[in-house]
Amino acid sequence: MSRVVVKDVCFSYRSGEEVLKGITLDFDEKSTAIIGQNGAGKTTFVKLLKGLLKPTRGEIYILGRSANEMTAAALAPFIGLVFQNPNDQIFRSTVLEEVMFGPLNIGEDPKGARKKAEEALEMVGLTEKASENPHDLRLSEKKLVCVASIVAMEPEILILDEPTIAQDHAGMAAIRQVIRRFKEQGKLVMGILHDMDFAAENFERVVVFHQGTVVADDDPREVFSRESLLQRAGLEVPHITRLGWSLGRKETFLTEAELIQSLRGEGSTDR
Amino acid sequence: MKTFSLYVPRDSLIHRINPIDKILYTITAIAVPLILPSMAASFLCMLISLSLLAAARVVRQSLPVFAFVFLILCTVVLIQGWFYPGNQTPLFGVEPFVFHAEGLMKACRIGIRVTNVVAAFLLLVLTTKPADLVEELVRRGLSPRIGYVLDSIFQILPQMMNTTRTILDAQRSRGLETEGSLWVRVKAFLPLIVPVVMSSLIHAKERALALEVRGLHFEGQRTWLREKRTYPYSREIRGGLLLVLTASIVWRILG
Amino acid sequence: MSKIRVEHLKYRYPSSEKLALDDLSFEVDEGEMIGIIGRNGAGKSTLCQAFVGLVPHFYRGAYGGKVVVSGLEVLKSSVSQLARRVGIVFQNPFTQVTGSKWTVYEEVAFGLENLGVPRKEMIDRIDYALQLLGMEKYRDRHPFDLSGGQMQRMAIASVIALQPEILVLDEPTSQLDPQGSEEVFRAVHRLREEGMTVILAEHNMEKIARYCNRVMLLDGGKIIDFASPASVFSRADLTRYGVVPPVYTRVCRELNAKREGSPHFPVTLEEACEVLKGR
Numbered sequence: 001m002s003r004v005v006v007k008d009v010c011f012s013y014r015s016g017e018e019v020l021k022g023i024t025l026d027f028d029e030k031s032t033a034i035i036g037q038n039g040a041g042k043t044t045f046v047k048l049l050k051g052l053l054k055p056t057r058g059e060i061y062i063l064g065r066s067a068n069e070m071t072a073a074a075l076a077p078f079i080g081l082v083f084q085n086p087n088d089q090i091f092r093s094t095v096l097e098e099v100m101f102g103p104l105n106i107g108e109d110p111k112g113a114r115k116k117a118e119e120a121l122e123m124v125g126l127t128e129k130a131s132e133n134p135h136d137l138r139l140s141e142k143k144l145v146c147v148a149s150i151v152a153m154e155p156e157i158l159i160l161d162e163p164t165i166a167q168d169h170a171g172m173a174a175i176r177q178v179i180r181r182f183k184e185q186g187k188l189v190m191g192i193l194h195d196m197d198f199a200a201e202n203f204e205r206v207v208v209f210h211q212g213t214v215v216a217d218d219d220p221r222e223v224f225s226r227e228s229l230l231q232r233a234g235l236e237v238p239h240i241t242r243l244g245w246s247l248g249r250k251e252t253f254l255t256e257a258e259l260i261q262s263l264r265g266e267g268s269t270d271r
Numbered sequence: 272m273k274t275f276s277l278y279v280p281r282d283s284l285i286h287r288i289n290p291i292d293k294i295l296y297t298i299t300a301i302a303v304p305l306i307l308p309s310m311a312a313s314f315l316c317m318l319i320s321l322s323l324l325a326a327a328r329v330v331r332q333s334l335p336v337f338a339f340v341f342l343i344l345c346t347v348v349l350i351q352g353w354f355y356p357g358n359q360t361p362l363f364g365v366e367p368f369v370f371h372a373e374g375l376m377k378a379c380r381i382g383i384r385v386t387n388v389v390a391a392f393l394l395l396v397l398t399t400k401p402a403d404l405v406e407e408l409v410r411r412g413l414s415p416r417i418g419y420v421l422d423s424i425f426q427i428l429p430q431m432m433n434t435t436r437t438i439l440d441a442q443r444s445r446g447l448e449t450e451g452s453l454w455v456r457v458k459a460f461l462p463l464i465v466p467v468v469m470s471s472l473i474h475a476k477e478r479a480l481a482l483e484v485r486g487l488h489f490e491g492q493r494t495w496l497r498e499k500r501t502y503p504y505s506r507e508i509r510g511g512l513l514l515v516l517t518a519s520i521v522w523r524i525l526g
Numbered sequence: 527m528s529k530i531r532v533e534h535l536k537y538r539y540p541s542s543e544k545l546a547l548d549d550l551s552f553e554v555d556e557g558e559m560i561g562i563i564g565r566n567g568a569g570k571s572t573l574c575q576a577f578v579g580l581v582p583h584f585y586r587g588a589y590g591g592k593v594v595v596s597g598l599e600v601l602k603s604s605v606s607q608l609a610r611r612v613g614i615v616f617q618n619p620f621t622q623v624t625g626s627k628w629t630v631y632e633e634v635a636f637g638l639e640n641l642g643v644p645r646k647e648m649i650d651r652i653d654y655a656l657q658l659l660g661m662e663k664y665r666d667r668h669p670f671d672l673s674g675g676q677m678q679r680m681a682i683a684s685v686i687a688l689q690p691e692i693l694v695l696d697e698p699t700s701q702l703d704p705q706g707s708e709e710v711f712r713a714v715h716r717l718r719e720e721g722m723t724v725i726l727a728e729h730n731m732e733k734i735a736r737y738c739n740r741v742m743l744l745d746g747g748k749i750i751d752f753a754s755p756a757s758v759f760s761r762a763d764l765t766r767y768g769v770v771p772p773v774y775t776r777v778c779r780e781l782n783a784k785r786e787g788s789p790h791f792p793v794t795l796e797e798a799c800e801v802l803k804g805r
Contacts, residue, residue, distance in 0.1 A: 036703075037703050037705060037706075038673050038674050038675075038702070038703045038706065039673060047440070050444055052440045052443065052444065071443070071448075071450070072440070072443040072444055073443050073446050073447060073448045073449075076443075076444060076445060076446035077446070080444070081444045083437070083440070083441045083444070085437070085470070087466060087469055087470040087473055088434065088437045088438045088441045088466055088470060089438065089441040089442060089445070089466055090465075090466060090469065091461060091462050091465035091466050091469075101445055101447075101462070102445040102446055105445055105446030105447055105448075106446040135469060138566050138567055139566075140566045141566075149445060150444075150445070153445070153446065165700055165701055166566070166617070166697070166700050166701075166729075167566075167729070168565045168566045168729055168768050168769075169565065169765070169768050169769060169770045170565060170566075170768055171566065194702070194703045194704060194707075196704065197773065234703060234704065234705035235703075235704050235705070236704045236708075239732055239772075239773045239774070239795075240773050240777070242795060243773065243774060243777065243795060243798055243799070243802075246795060246798075246799045247799060247802055247803065247805070256773060256776055256777055256780070259777055260777055260780045260781060263777070263781055263802060263805045264781065402626075402628065415640065419624070419626050422625075422626035422627075423624065423625040423626040426625040426626070426670065427625045430625070430670070474621050477616065477618055477621035477622075478621045478622070478624075478625070479584075480575075480580055480584065480616065481616060481621060481622040481624075481681075482624060483580065483584055483605050483606075484578050484580065484605060484608075484609050484613065484614050484685070485609065485624075485636055485637030485640060485684060485685070485688070486606040486609050486637050486640035486641040486688075487606075487640055488604070488605065488606055489604075489606035489609075489640050489641050489642070490604075490606070491641070491642050492642045493639055493640055493641075493642050494638070494639055494642050494643055494644060494645055494648065495639055495645065496631075496632060496635035496638070496639055496645065496648055496649075496652075498645065
């Protein structure tokens, strides 16, 4: 079933400068990475989905509801968007309260909100920091607090805008965990990413934006095998894919495990 | 690039005048009517300021400001015309709203003075690039740090407004209603203002670090990328303005 | 000759009880490119700022030991004095724009004006820096109208114009897209060819392995290791310090493929290909 339907959507901030030029996309529950250069229109696109901007032309439906006619706050229970910069939202004096803010806003009672907040914090590995002041945390931890603050609202659709920026290994693992949980629950999760390795590894579908249009939309193996297209869109192939190709493999590898298996398989016949 | 500056780029003589001379002019144009309370002096100053605006070809850009001022002056006319304590000579109207000659005269005087002040300020603001003014001031001994702050206000404030918009979006995404009854708006205040303040502080700190390593606090003599500009008629303008000021003071004392 | 000498450096932020840097001693030679790795909070940024004097002059706090950068002792020099020897570029391209200049050209001039560089020399230096960073074509653009990658290159140009002997980069590309990031690294590579000593704190291990000749692994404010990329990334206990080696090293470790005559695993694409060829 379609969770999100985008029909011929155009958008411009200033008249005459179209940021999105007729986007038509349909999203089921398949986790989706949105990739593209800065300025390709990715963030504008997800803001439209979230109802923060209204298309200048075209229609958007979120779980059957027309996003054109709903405010972002009204859409909040259905679709959650984690912003890039955590400093743009943190305002409570403890991490737990910060994460409870969303659930309380959408009508959860304090007890229920607390429970959901605690679960969300556990998912991102910040349970121990629940009573700390979020402003004292590191940027990477603040970002995870923001992820938790949206996750706690239990939206049907989750969008992450550049979640991997400034994250170290542990932070990446936490984001991976959130994506996996949403997938397990059959919910749609989307991520805007600059990290091709992360996109290849964690998502089932990749949409490539370039200058306000969608230039590719397929499963990751298909998209990441089109090197010239990626180059034109200012992107790169994942490191592991590059290694596979450099070793003369024809296939497009997306994870270490795949390449290792392939190398093991053939390697053993040599010996 | 968005900016708060009202500067209108034009190639006019007024634009080429030293920004400091323009400040001096603004001061004189405001001071003279204060020193010489006669209506004629105010009227003359206003006329000069307005014709200088015309000479700088920025009349169109100053119209919105004058329109706003005019609105306020309309209320002044009503209030003074009806209720000025010195009112004696009724002209027209129905009790208690009768216009009096003294009140209207008073309103007229206020109108001329205000127009004069606004015109003198607009002449400075519309024809002077803020950066040029700051550079002149720093060359004359203003602290470069203060100069930097003055310069950056024009760009940093619009950036802060962008941040504020993003914060509004981020909180609305978490289900915060920001439109509706007064109570809804009051409740939305804290979730909006705290991130605005905090992110401004964080940006300010990061920017301070970046400026520090580029020598903002260097103690030695500084230099300028732009050559020192020579402005036309600087001596004449200053001499003239000084003369006008002295003359009006003398006039006041003798008269 | 060593460009940087650090002796028993200890530092604690004023608001903290824990040492951010805990007894660091090392030297860096001229022309080296050093990668600093470690989990968030390991002390990477603090160390970067200790080279340019922001630690301790900007933050204050408790400071012990000695840092000498190209002959200047940090504790005894002002940040402005140090700025001529060692430049730093931060993570966020946006907050490094002064906001007081209207063109890229003027923006690059900012530091030179502050430090009192004569006008004629200033122009030569700006032209050189813009050309080196491939930014000449944007010289009349407004600084805030640039893309992230361009803004970051402008920040580097602004620092390079001060003619430092050492360039410190604190996660310079984490907010950039792949192309912007590549632009910055190519520019840094060019600076190295000009003989610049470079310190780079970064989470992208593939980039560290490709560009750096030595890698410093920090954890809890201490140096865990400081050696060649191959040696550091071949450590079996690396994940304990919150660091994952480059993908090439991970694959080769899994297949136990070491370089001939070396105790270490490959760390770059080229090395991995060489070792894995024919498999």
